[in-house]
Amino acid sequence: MTEIALLLFVIVMFLCSAFFSGVETGIYRLSRFRLRLGVEQGRAFYKQLSTAIADGQGLILSLLLGNNIVNYLATSGLTWWLLSYLKDENLAEFYTTIIMTPTLFIFGEILPKSVFFYRADSLIRPLAPAIWGIWRLCTLSGAVQLMRLLFRVFSRLFRIAVDTAAAVDITQRSQVRQIFQETRDEGLLTSIQKNMIQRLINIPEVSVGTVMVPMNKVEMAEINSNRSALLAIVARCPHRRIPVYEKDRSHILGFIDIYQTLGAGEEFENLRPFVQPLVRMDMSTSVLDAISIMRKGPHRIAVITASQAGLLAEQKKPLGILTLKDLVEELTGELARYEIASDQSKTSGQKSTW
Structure with a gap:
């Protein structure tokens, strides 16, 4: 019974790893236009999701923290499960590495990220309560603040320049491009207006x-x-x-x-x-x-x-x-x-x- 419970635990942690990896990509790909529209229309879960996404850095740190925790738990659980059969710690660690490395990389990283990359809007919305809950838990527990502090300390220690203004500018322009792309087929603008808006969006990058x-x-x-x-x-x-x-x-x-x-x-x-x-x-x-x-x-x-x-x-x-x-x-x-x-x-x- 213990072995079955351990195996189920490993599977659950593996699914959680896929969840965190996919949501991390989905947050970047999520349409901000549809998100705001959902908030204005009072759709379920959109307000909570908007609140979490408003704290972009905190949300990403929460997802990364959660992903690392479940990966560690999945690896530990599999090692423990293998020990019950192999009775050799070194052999159990070896097989754990052989099994978990490709499995987590393909099914816990690449596959969920690819799925969320193309289906972000349809997948993120039903997961909004879980996303908001994880962000809220990490924020209230002080984990996000601690990671931010460590980030600033190591940035100064290794003299890593972080151009926040430039990063925000690039992100905002990317979001404007996305909004324009999503609304250009609505027929509200003439072809001349569309071309001018497209040039206006791209012009900061032109020398x-x-x-x-x-x-x-x-x-x-x-x-x-x-x-x-x-x-x-x-x-x-x-x-x-x-x-x-x-x-x-x-x-x-x-x-x-x-x-x-x-x-x-x-x-x-x-x-x-x-x-x-x-x-x-x-x-x-x-x-x-x-x-x-x-x-x-x-x-x-x-x-x-x-x-x-x-x-x-x-x-x-x-x-x-x-x-x-x-x-x-x-x-x-x-x-x-x-x-x-x-x-x-x-x-x-x-x-x-x-």
Whole structure:
């Protein structure tokens, strides 16, 4: 009878291990949109589940603690059960290791995690009372607070930097993506709105280095260009604003506005009177930061430079050109392009891209 009870105990602990492993994955995969909807509609168990999930770190620590405890109990129970037959401690420990290692790994970890990964919403809800009870027990007993304290102590001891703000930001963006994915087929938004929202969600991860125009594709004017040389550039270039360099294309002085330069109606031997300053940005700058910089200042063109430590912005190698239009297109999609055929384009009503 004792042997049967021990075997049943091991099986129960094994099922509990699968429960903890699966729920741990299910918590990450659970739809926050459906959870909030269930709370607002007063569905059973959703409020308790929402309360537990609100303390994300505490809930995960509770699940990990529970998983380790049941794994230890399952292993101890099997060892004890084998001892009743083998009468040899070393042999019992050996067979326990041979049996429990693959069994727990496959059926206590991989299989339940895979099932909960794809069926989180349908499986987590009926398990909500148990999940809430485990979290509440670990919280009231002080186990969660103790593990948090140990985590902080060891983090400082080993100088492990924990960027909580970044982790929260990534998690929240992931949840927004999930909510958007779940509601995009409801027909409330047009395809244009859907695309813009998708770009808005993804834009914090986009750097200016990925959206700039490479230097080898940028049409530029030399500082000593006269009116005729500038007209030749305008004939093949569709842009209103053109970067200006001196001697070497890597030495960018600023940019000129074609309308203002050619609209002056007078001959000129160089472009110095018309050169306007431009802003320089590191290639790792995010698109959102670039939009903020160019919106606050009178900047329409930015030079994107290489990430070279110890150098001033003017000394860094230019990699490309970025315009406000390029940044806006990351939200709106590709904008229409209008070409400037000559200095007459201003009077003909045509517009340029820069």
